[in-house]
Amino acid sequence: MPVDVPRQVDHKARRDQIAEALLDIVADHGLEAISVRAVAAQAGVSAGRIQHYFANKDELLAYAIEYQDWLVQQRWNEQAWPEGEPTPREALRWVLLETIPRDDRRRREWLVGVAYLIRMLANPKLRALYVDGLPRLYQLLADLVRTAQEAGDIAPDRDPDMEAELLFGLADSQGPPVVLGLRTPEQATAAIDYYLDHLFQ
Amino acid sequence: MPVDVPRQVDHKARRDQIAEALLDIVADHGLEAISVRAVAAQAGVSAGRIQHYFANKDELLAYAIEYQDWLVQQRWNEQAWPEGEPTPREALRWVLLETIPRDDRRRREWLVGVAYLIRMLANPKLRALYVDGLPRLYQLLADLVRTAQEAGDIAPDRDPDMEAELLFGLADSQGPPVVLGLRTPEQATAAIDYYLDHLFQ
Numbered sequence: 369m370p371v372d373v374p375r376q377v378d379h380k381a382r383r384d385q386i387a388e389a390l391l392d393i394v395a396d397h398g399l400e401a402i403s404v405r406a407v408a409a410q411a412g413v414s415a416g417r418i419q420h421y422f423a424n425k426d427e428l429l430a431y432a433i434e435y436q437d438w439l440v441q442q443r444w445n446e447q448a449w450p451e452g453e454p455t456p457r458e459a460l461r462w463v464l465l466e467t468i469p470r471d472d473r474r475r476r477e478w479l480v481g482v483a484y485l486i487r488m489l490a491n492p493k494l495r496a497l498y499v500d501g502l503p504r505l506y507q508l509l510a511d512l513v514r515t516a517q518e519a520g521d522i523a524p525d526r527d528p529d530m531e532a533e534l535l536f537g538l539a540d541s542q543g544p545p546v547v548l549g550l551r552t553p554e555q556a557t558a559a560i561d562y563y564l565d566h567l568f569q
Numbered sequence: 570m571p572v573d574v575p576r577q578v579d580h581k582a583r584r585d586q587i588a589e590a591l592l593d594i595v596a597d598h599g600l601e602a603i604s605v606r607a608v609a610a611q612a613g614v615s616a617g618r619i620q621h622y623f624a625n626k627d628e629l630l631a632y633a634i635e636y637q638d639w640l641v642q643q644r645w646n647e648q649a650w651p652e653g654e655p656t657p658r659e660a661l662r663w664v665l666l667e668t669i670p671r672d673d674r675r676r677r678e679w680l681v682g683v684a685y686l687i688r689m690l691a692n693p694k695l696r697a698l699y700v701d702g703l704p705r706l707y708q709l710l711a712d713l714v715r716t717a718q719e720a721g722d723i724a725p726d727r728d729p730d731m732e733a734e735l736l737f738g739l740a741d742s743q744g745p746p747v748v749l750g751l752r753t754p755e756q757a758t759a760a761i762d763y764y765l766d767h768l769f770q
Binding site: 394395396397398399400402479482483485486487488489490495498499502503527530533534536537538539540541542544545547548550559562563 | 595596597598599600601603680683684686687688689690691696699700703704728731734735737738739740741742743745746748749751760763764
């Protein structure tokens with residue numbers, strides 16, 4: 369039934385519009401500001417419209433964080449490199465800079481991640497998003513270090529898993545000072561470049 | 570009027586009891602679970618008692634995070650070293666392990682810090698707690714690295730401010746995996762010891 373296809377797309381677009389509104393509120397005011405009424409007002413739709421798409425607040429919260437994950441994934445998939453494949457160093461730098469809240473979009477992502485954390489502990493569905501994602505990120509960083517080691521660009525005595533932790537830690541710990549305006553995104557980037565300069569020989 | 574002294578102490582004890590209840594709720598359910606009624610139930614007092622001590626929810630939230638900071642400060646002040654002054658390495662390790670949510674007390678502190686972060690952005694009084702504390706922590710770590718360098722225990726080509734960032738980042742980034750049960754406190758401690766082994770020569 370080809371008529372179903374546009375209707376499906378339309379449903380997704382409406383749900384995404386509601387998720388956008390929710391993510392904006394969460395980043396500015398935290399999860400405690402979320403209600404059907406507040407999200408409806410921010411999205412410019414009726415509360416009934418939201419209740420049509422989401423049975424309850426938990427469903428709405430779960431959809432919004434999955435939508436955010438999808439947005440991030442889209443950005444990763446669409447990243448184009450001017451000269452074919454990136455070097456391990458370029459790829460590492462790109463991944464680390466993605467985690468820094470250096471513009472409005474990434475700032476919202478970072479704050480939403482922080483806001484959801486406590487709720488993830490008690491909610492298995494939300495928790496799975498984090499529990500699946502974090503080890504994969506560590507693995508990606510360790511693999512890039514290993515590839516650079518095999519090419520002779522990183523000294524063989526470095527431990528790839530340990531370097532992955534350090535690199536993630538360095539990037540992750542820039543979040544609070546950048547969000548609070550204690551440090552600029554440029555200073556956070558310089559710290560990452562400083563470490564990469566020492567890691568790559 | 571000596572009669573005032575116990576009365577003052579009593580007021581602080583009652584406020585602290587209410588703050589304890591609030592911090593327990595925040596660590597388990599986030600700021601969105603906070604209401605006068607919920608805190609009263611957790612503390613085992615009447616809602617009227619809470620309203621007697623705190624004019625509104627913002628005052629209660631501000632008192633509770635200041636009370637938590639005071640608890641942390643007490644622990645730092647009371648830390649005793651078996652053989653007089655600690656070495657820079659011992660002091661560094663102690664500070665870094667304090668930031669890891671490795672037991673119930675530190676887990677609550679860590680989760681409360683996460684829960685308050687978004688509210689700090691909009692609330693100047695709460696924001697000041699973070700904005701004052703973070704640079705002092707970086708400074709403390711950098712000073713310890715510098716002292717160890719002067720004693721010849723860390724190579725002179727290491728940059729103390731950069732090392733402070735790396736050390737804080739390594740400790741700070743252990744929080745989410747430890748809280749989510751992806752990594753044990755022992756593994757987080759091992760990562761810190763691994764890095765200290767390489768930093769100290």
